[in-house]
Amino acid sequence: MIQTRRSLARSFLYGSASAFLASGAASAQTRVAAAQIPAPVILPPLTVLDTRDQLRVAQSSLPLNHRNRAAVERTLERLDDMRLDLSTGRTILVNIAAAELIAYEGGVEVLRSRVVVGAARTRTPQLATYVGTVRFNPPWYVPASIAPEIRAQGAVGFTQIGGRLIQPPGPTNPLGPLRIGLEDSDGIFLHGTNRPGVFVRPGRALSHGCVRVERVRDLAAWLLDTPPASVDATLATGRTQDVHPLQEVQVALAYLTIWPDRGRQLVAYADNYGLDAPGVRRASFRRVHRAAPPTVEQMEAAARLPPQEDNPL
Numbered sequence: 001m002i003q004t005r006r007s008l009a010r011s012f013l014y015g016s017a018s019a020f021l022a023s024g025a026a027s028a029q030t031r032v033a034a035a036q037i038p039a040p041v042i043l044p045p046l047t048v049l050d051t052r053d054q055l056r057v058a059q060s061s062l063p064l065n066h067r068n069r070a071a072v073e074r075t076l077e078r079l080d081d082m083r084l085d086l087s088t089g090r091t092i093l094v095n096i097a098a099a100e101l102i103a104y105e106g107g108v109e110v111l112r113s114r115v116v117v118g119a120a121r122t123r124t125p126q127l128a129t130y131v132g133t134v135r136f137n138p139p140w141y142v143p144a145s146i147a148p149e150i151r152a153q154g155a156v157g158f159t160q161i162g163g164r165l166i167q168p169p170g171p172t173n174p175l176g177p178l179r180i181g182l183e184d185s186d187g188i189f190l191h192g193t194n195r196p197g198v199f200v201r202p203g204r205a206l207s208h209g210c211v212r213v214e215r216v217r218d219l220a221a222w223l224l225d226t227p228p229a230s231v232d233a234t235l236a237t238g239r240t241q242d243v244h245p246l247q248e249v250q251v252a253l254a255y256l257t258i259w260p261d262r263g264r265q266l267v268a269y270a271d272n273y274g275l276d277a278p279g280v281r282r283a284s285f286r287r288v289h290r291a292a293p294p295t296v297e298q299m300e301a302a303a304r305l306p307p308q309e310d311n312p313l
Contacts, residue, residue, distance in 0.1 A: 052079060054266055055258060068268045070276045071257040078254055081285040082128060090249040092131070092219075094190075094211055096124050097257045097269040099204035101190075101213055103222060111222055112262065113215035114199045115190075122208045123273055124253055125188060129288040131249040132181035133242040134220050136234050137169035143187060146208060169240060177235050178216045180223070181242075182251055184288045190251075192216040205272045211253070223249060246299055255283060 055072050062069045084091065087107035094101050096117045103111040118124035142150055142158070142165035150158065150165055157172060158165045167173055176192020190211045198206060199214040213219055221228045223245045234241065257276055261267050275283050 051260060052076065054260065054264075055079075058258070058266060068258065070278070071268055071271065074276045075256050075258045077282060078126070078256060078285065081126075082252055082254055083287075084128065084250070084252050090247055092190075092249060092251045094124075094251070094253045095259055095269075096126070096253060096255045097272065098259055098267075101211070101215075101219070103219065109262075111215065111218055113213055113219065114204065115214065116193070116198050116204045116207050116212035118207050118209040119205050120272055120274075124207070124209050124211060125186070126255055126283055126285040127182075127185060127188065127251075127253045127288070128285070129182045129185055129251050130290065131223060131245055131251060132183045133244055134223055135179040135181060136231075136241045136243070137177065137238055138173070138175045138179040138191070138240060139169055140167040140173050140175050142166065143208070169238070176212070176216060178220050178231075180213075180216075180220065183290075188253070190216070190219070203270075203272075244299070248299065254285070 055076050059069065059072045059076070062072065084093075086093065086104045089106070091104045092101060093104065094115060094117070099115050099117050101111075101113045101115045102109055147165050155165060158167050160166070169177075172194055174194055176194055178192050180190040182189050188209055188211070190213050193212040196214070198204065198212070217228055217231050221231045224231070224243055225246050234243075255273060255275055257269050257271055258266055259269070271277070273283075274280060
């Protein structure tokens, strides 16, 4: 099967190599390979190993001075740092460079969503961690780093508790209807937004570091193994609740400037953080370690507990 996948990856790349190498000026999203997948071909599950093969073939095909060569080489480095296998279990991959989230289950893509990531001055870090809880109707605990900015604007609609600014849930809350907590993430998490118009922007490096997810309701439904209608019903109660997923879900926040699209064609993305530039040091990638993954029984017991409430207002 591995040899079959490798052959398939090579056919994608070599089939359009001449057009790729002759391409003109760089853009924010440049097609690296353009091959049509004829229906009704059923492709095997895509793993990181397959993508590495695609990238290595691209690397061997590119002249040393090609504008995308550094992106290919740096992406391969970052995959080595991740040590992540998308072919098993449940995994959420946030590609910071592409401003896109992809959810995988057993190596199969089950959801893809546009996201907003950190701006160049407030970058989303590269991180491997796990989903903690899904929080419905979250209040916003304003980070200390931006509290002065909020106070300078008058802090209308905020409450101060113990010196901490807190905004209650509602239509003006920047977390939107849902917040997906990540373990040991230094305040970085996935959440919705009260400004959905930002997702149509071509450049979505706009946040203070957290990841805003366009399809956050669908993502929560998948995490909790429940229909989207059930998510909407819980949101309609207006209560702040924390719910634990039944299954362990890995999360990787990674800066991948070359990555396959839905059609498995490699696409080059703009290097907004400048991490592919010559002479730039290899960006750090932090991994959150667990002493031992929870058993199925432990996760089911946690899921049966009454939803925790966390609204200090």
